[in-house]
Amino acid sequence: MQRTPPKSPLASATNLLSATQFQSDPNLSTGGEHYVSLRNKRKRHEESQSNLDEFKEEMKDFFKSLMSAQQKQLEKNTVTLKEIQRSSSNIENSVAFLTAQNEELKKTITQLQEERKEDKKHIAMLEDKIENMQMDVRKTNLEIKNVPKKPNESKEDLVDMVLNLSRTVGSQIKKEDIKDVFRVRVKKEGIQNPPIIIETSSTLIKNDVLKLCKAFNVRQKTKLCAKHLGLKTHEDTPVFVTEQLTAKAARMFFLARDLVKSNSFKFCWTAYGKVYVRKNENSPIIQIKNETAIQDLRNNK
Structure with missing residues (x-):
């Protein structure tokens, strides 16, 4: 069963407008250059809808392209970040290794310094023994x-x-x-x-x-x-x-005589291979064992 569709309100309004004419109004229904047809609002609406759909599609494509580019960039950044992490891990391992090595070097240096002190004491002791032996030979x-x-x-x-x-x-x-x-x-x-x-x-x-x-x-x-x-x-x-005198004692005797020449001390002599000085008749006798003792006497005069 088919029904006749109802008349559109727009068509009824158009017919009514066509039927009602004023004397002063021009006849717009006739052809010619002054003829203006009524706008088709449905067509404009469809075009707008079509443009909106196209815009939506373009935006979808744009966002897809943007998301794809961002995804690729994110993947690149992820790879780069992993490389940075590996490099950072390697650097941390290297720093840890160098720190441990530095600590070992510090311990070694400290140990060598202690050994050097002990060696200097031992060398000084040996020098004194050799000096005493040479003095004994020359006595x-x-x-x-x-x-x-x-x-x-x-x-x-x-x-x-x-x-x-x-x-x-x-x-x-x-x-x-x-x-x-x-x-x-x-x-x-x-x-x-x-x-x-x-x-x-x-x-x-x-x-x-x-x-x-x-x-x-x-x-x-x-x-x-x-x-x-x-x-x-x-x-x-x-x-x-x-x-x-031994070579060392001769050197000490030479430096001790300089003390007498500079009027810092009045007496200087040797006995049994050893060097002595004295400021005056009432001052204590000082044995000169090394150049450090000479320097101390000069500084304390």
Whole structure:
């Protein structure tokens, strides 16, 4: 069964408008250039709906494309982040390894420093032992410095010099009391009169000669010189009789004499291979063991 559709309100309104005409109104139903048809609102609505659908589709495509690009970028970022995490993990492991290694190095350095201190103490102890041994070897020795050297000098010439010196100062040294006598060989050029070393048979004889030589220089206006050793040439050349010192003690004696020259100390002497200084008659006697002691005395003067 079919029914006739009801008339559209829009069509009824159009018919009514067509039926009602005013005299002043132009006839718009006729053709010509002034003819204007009624707008089809349904068509415009459909076009708008179509444009909206197209816009929706475009936006969907846009968002799909945007989401796809973001997904790809996210995947790239994820890969990059994983690489960064791996690198960070490697760096942390490296830092941990270096830190552990640094701690080991610190421990090793501390241990080496402690060992170095102990080694220095041990070396100082060994040096003192060697010094004492050298002093013990030299404890009976005399040294005569600045003696002119004779041409073709022999050991007998040196023995005669020692005996002449003994007679001059009043000592009773005999040839039998001289175990050995020799002139030091020097490698440096320019030293014309190397010292003469006399090995006596006892420390008593050595100390007696030293005491008599000192008394002679104090008592006589003419100090000990070459003629007192029986030399016929360069007779006025001054000579100096001392006990034979080790290289270290000789260095300390040299520095100690500088203290006396600077008026910091009044007395400086050696005894049994050791060096001593004293400020005045009432001050304590100070033994010079090393250069540090010299420096301390200079700073505290």
